[in-house]
Amino acid sequence: MLKVFICLLLFINIVQCYIMEPGALIKATKGEIWPIPKNQTKNNKYLILNPNLFSFKVVNYDCSIIQQAITRYWLIINQQALGNFKPIQKLQNDLYKKEKHPNFEGFLDALNVNLTGSCKGDELPYFNMDESYEIEISKQRVELKSPSIWGILRGMESFSQLIYASEDLTLKVNFTTISDRPKYSHRGLLLDTSRHFISVKKILETLDAMAYNKLNVFHWHIVDDQSFPYKSVKFPKMSDKGAYHPVLRVYQQDDIKNIIEYARIRGIRVMAEFDTPGHTRSWGEAITDLLTPCYDKTSSKPTGQFGPIDPTKNSTYAFLKTFFGEVVKVFPDKYVHLGGDEVGFECWESNPIIKEFMKANNLTDNYAGLESFYIQKLVKIVQNLKSNFIVWEEVFTNGVKLPPETIVHVWIDGDYKGLMSNITAEGKKIILSACYYLDHLETGGDWLSYYRCDPSNFTATDNQKSLVMGGEAAMWSEVVNDYNVISRVWPRASAVAEKLWSVHSPNLNIDDTDNNVINLYIKGKLTSDTIMVAKRLEEHTCRMNKRGIGAQPPTGPGVCL
């Protein structure tokens, strides 16, 4: 069995394999940051975490978000210390007696947390917030500095990742200087909670893991055809009738508040998607005149089935105004995702009232035009509510007339690069998911395909490329429930997280056709950046496991201790 597997681990299909060493396939790094910082220098000198005394010291502006982060990271660091505890006395004896520790430079008692800007106006994370930070660990200074609380959060995460357990049962931090900021501001994870209901507990775990990966947008694909778990204030019947269960499988308003707050203090935006006019079958269970009745083509009678939202009725827009009025209040993020994907025209085509309306509006046989009619009205409603919006790519490709500030979410795994050129040529912004679909499974460790996808890798001017806001890993939940959602998302979404944060991500030099490179890789003799990414991901996955995130193995045989 083995040969095939070892080779599959390399994401390639060759059967010829070589002599192997026992133990883990990929040896984990120690104290490497994921995603890799923009600039970092490092040397062999190190401090040892003082097991009695370590604390965070706020040396400038303080805010509640920072205090809460300190509590979290203090726990994370001390949990790590539990397994690596040596009384300070003993440590000092060990270290000073022998002169075997030329790189030991002292004990680490505190990290100075230096927020140079104030907290005001930064209550909620937002698109293009400042996430930059600097870290210095040296003889002179142990400091995290940032002009913004969001930068402080990212820096605290990086600092916690610098600490590594050494074989002598101490926790060490090497001298380092970091100056870091993200490549893209929109770094998301889409989670579909309609095809299967995902519990609040698993959503909170997901947010924890997002923070560990510096992802900052939880794109909540909360409802869809199959179920409507959103418990609306104004339309409670929508989940009473449209959820898988009116009580056990809904998100109450309090659940949503808790999720948004949990995300907020981690610097994560919660962007809700209420996808229309397709994907709304569950909406129609309670709002009975919302969807288009489908007609049988031969008998010209209603079939009892329903299609997309009926764009011809005034009641539709009255409903949408009230509904989205609620949505933008419940979800305070400045962006709402309006969907607009995969609108099937069959049902509209079958319906005589729709046809009549189209004729009267000079839209005869122009179903994309009808969709456009609907989307434009919806966009106006949302704009009047002072919300920004995002739409799936079909809204663009179907030729809907869109305001210039429209953001297009690219998802179809076809010529998405060509599409990105076209969209940005029209001056519109982009979020990319086409190459980040986590529901696409491959045998073996399958993070490499995500890692190979760079959102700036399409033919365009620099100006056009600046219109890429970022991307999102997407976890559709057709075959995902509470039991496999965490292990399926992590660490595969970590690969996406690094591509969206890191500017100089290590280059991947594996050439699929070069057996020699592959063999070197197998033998562990390839010291290029390629193997470094896998080694770092190995450490990062074990780090997530240690923090309670049930991530699956990234690449191949191994162990987390």
Place this chain on the structure above:
Amino acid sequence: MLKVFICLLLFINIVQCYIMEPGALIKATKGEIWPIPKNQTKNNKYLILNPNLFSFKVVNYDCSIIQQAITRYWLIINQQALGNFKPIQKLQNDLYKKEKHPNFEGFLDALNVNLTGSCKGDELPYFNMDESYEIEISKQRVELKSPSIWGILRGMESFSQLIYASEDLTLKVNFTTISDRPKYSHRGLLLDTSRHFISVKKILETLDAMAYNKLNVFHWHIVDDQSFPYKSVKFPKMSDKGAYHPVLRVYQQDDIKNIIEYARIRGIRVMAEFDTPGHTRSWGEAITDLLTPCYDKTSSKPTGQFGPIDPTKNSTYAFLKTFFGEVVKVFPDKYVHLGGDEVGFECWESNPIIKEFMKANNLTDNYAGLESFYIQKLVKIVQNLKSNFIVWEEVFTNGVKLPPETIVHVWIDGDYKGLMSNITAEGKKIILSACYYLDHLETGGDWLSYYRCDPSNFTATDNQKSLVMGGEAAMWSEVVNDYNVISRVWPRASAVAEKLWSVHSPNLNIDDTDNNVINLYIKGKLTSDTIMVAKRLEEHTCRMNKRGIGAQPPTGPGVCL
């Protein structure tokens, strides 16, 4: 996003999809048994489980295995009753007042457990044990009958699956007559605990789930190249040096005893595999003269690397005799798996001492002959220990001379049907895994490929076909750890379980090229057996979830309540 997914759910790549209904894609059955019994008749009359009184009543031979099973199933049934509790008084009022319950035939107070044979000689499950049983649920009789305790266990499982929660908050059992027995006696699950260590807790969960699926062989691929977690009595250094961790990542003798006992009382055999002469890299960490030193071809010096076990040394066979002497005591099953797959000849080829030995033994350049030399000696050792043995297919295909009682485990996903013809033509027995590899992942619900594979579907005489002992689902753990092992195995292994147990498994009539059939299927209008399997698997998966097995969704959007 949806269209693609719905279609993928059908395991086919078409993008055209149709108007859909809200709710679960596949509606679960109620009270259907998985795997499907050989013979079952059923009608609409039903009993209601008496919430106060239900018990198991041993009416004939009793044994400790039966008593323990009664405890387990009593808990399972009562846990189900928790959510469906109505005081008996109220129930009686409801049922007798209205005359709306024409099919209600009374309360179910007890299941008679009728073991017609004795327990003696049946302390340990074994190949070809009698697993047949009969169930009658009628006005006259509520009885489970079997000549063997193993049949009683299988019947208790079936009985527990007959009970279903009704919307009126009662637990019902329909009148039914079942006469059941397995198609194959060897119905296994292989679990690899070397590439990643799997905790005892997860192994016990796996055994629970195996019992719920009537699988009866836990094939424990306990060690491999990467790690040696088996804590040997005679060679404790093998795990001290070869395990991922000498304490935290080993199976102690007590762990193994507990696992075997846990399996035994569920009618599950624990068959250990100690794969040689390849796949032994971790063995060599402690037993330093066991493996073949590899030589550099140009310098003719040892490279420091090691290949398969060195078949030329007497010390090798002395070690194997002692080691397997221990193995057959620790693992009391009458079969041991000797491996023999993927023996790489490169290292043997490079080694001058091996070459000399081959020359002296008329084996010059005949590496398959050298492997044969080794296997034959190993087989004799194991036969002297009075153990039966199984080998991977390469032992056969490499032309090793094998005794007629050899069992060949077919695993390579190539022309495995042709191979099965060849092996059985030589009168040798077969275990099939080639089409049951759980580490092969596909996007969407991917149980259908396993379900399509019937072990008797190869060209051969009836006599030859009778040499198929059964099959095994195989979970190699390159990218599987404690966090995803359960959800990845279940319910995918359930598909294998049904193919190995059930004689008349429902026919699958989906024609990949017939869009009409697909559309009917999507619309829920296909009432063929196809959809019945998916519906039954939906129920079975929810049943496993209810019992604490974290199985992933089998097919598509849905909910377990």
